[in-house]
Amino acid sequence: MAEPSQPQTVETKAAAAPVQSSPPAASTKDSPDKPTRRGFFKWLTGGWVAFTTGVGMMKILTVRFLYPNVLFVPPSSFKAGYPAEYQIGQVDQRFKEKFGVWIVRNEEGFYALSTTCTHLGCQPNWLEAEQKFKCPCHGSGFYVTGINFEGPAPRPLERYRIMLADDGQILVDKSKKYQFELGQWKDAEALLRV
Numbered sequence: 755m756a757e758p759s760q761p762q763t764v765e766t767k768a769a770a771a772p773v774q775s776s777p778p779a780a781s782t783k784d785s786p787d788k789p790t791r792r793g794f795f796k797w798l799t800g801g802w803v804a805f806t807t808g809v810g811m812m813k814i815l816t817v818r819f820l821y822p823n824v825l826f827v828p829p830s831s832f833k834a835g836y837p838a839e840y841q842i843g844q845v846d847q848r849f850k851e852k853f854g855v856w857i858v859r860n861e862e863g864f865y866a867l868s869t870t871c872t873h874l875g876c877q878p879n880w881l882e883a884e885q886k887f888k889c890p891c892h893g894s895g896f897y898v899t900g901i902n903f904e905g906p907a908p909r910p911l912e913r914y915r916i917m918l919a920d921d922g923q924i925l926v927d928k929s930k931k932y933q934f935e936l937g938q939w940k941d942a943e944a945l946l947r948v
């Protein structure tokens with residue numbers, strides 16, 4: 755009697771064969787390591803922006819170098835209109851803010867008074883009712899002539915050179931000043947006689 759045959763394990767070819775990995779499918783995305791056209795254009799655009807920004811900054815710096823900060827100050831001389839515009843006894847305040855000058859007309863003529871207090875340099879106010887200049891800082895007072903009479907101001911207000919310009923207008927020259935205590939108010943150009 756024949757012996758029953760031993761069960762045999764059947765190994766399939768597929769199981770026996772080593773598993774071969776299929777080659778990777780070609781990627782549809784750009785590899786990060788590989789330069790691409792898009793990356794190149796990004797880089798080019800960024801470079802161009804950086805370049806134009808740099809050029810712009812250089813232009814600004816050049817202009818700042820050629821035209822540095824300048825403190826603009828009013829000119830030292832100015833025209834103050836025609837004598838007929840002024841009345842005797844009037845303290846004209848039109849040029850106080852811009853030029854720091856009061857122009858006063860009296861019986862003798864015109865004089866240009868500095869609006870700088872001789873104490874510590876504040877700017878007094880003209881008080882028409884009291885006919886005096888009064889300094890708001892420490893209370894110094896000055897007559898219409900500019901002579902000090904109260905408060906700590908040690909000396910009168912200063913006057914500036916005043917004359918007639920070629921066109922007949924009053925011309926004030928702040929580059930030349932006259933001090934009462936030095937006897938300079940007697941100088942011909944400290945008073946414009948018209």
Ligand code: FES
Pocket residue numbers: 871872873874875876889890891892893894905906907
């Ligand atoms: S600054 Fe005018 S009184 Fe002192």
